[in-house]
Amino acid sequence: MQVDEFTRLDSASAKGVTNFTYYYSLLNLEKSEVDLESVDEIIRPGIIENVTNSPELKIYRDNNITMDYKYYDKNGEFVTLISVTPELYNN
Known part of the structure; x- marks a missing residue:
């Protein structure tokens, strides 16, 4: 599923009963072109905010699921992992 002009959601999977993982592709970038510092400063907070506030993700929050x-x-090529734990979204 195309998320935006730069990102595609390729798949999602559950790992046990406490983890859910989304797999994304950065369509126009190679690993060497990704600024991981910017990812941590800009993208990571937005993902945490989405997990914390999205009504669609309430079921995950209610069950203390870690979202990867x-x-x-x-x-x-693997670029980065952003992990949102219950400790982050329950703050």
Whole structure:
């Protein structure tokens, strides 16, 4: 599913009963082009805010699920993981 012009959601999976993982591709970037500092400063807070406030994700919050967001570059190389734990969204 195309999220925006830069990002595609490729799949999602559950790991046990406490983890849910989204797999994304960065469509126009190679791993070497990704500024991980900017990801931590800009993208990570937005993801945490979304998990914390989204009505669609309430079921996950209610069950203390850790939400993992794994990003891969246009060649399928792993770029980064953003993990949102119950401690982050219950603050």
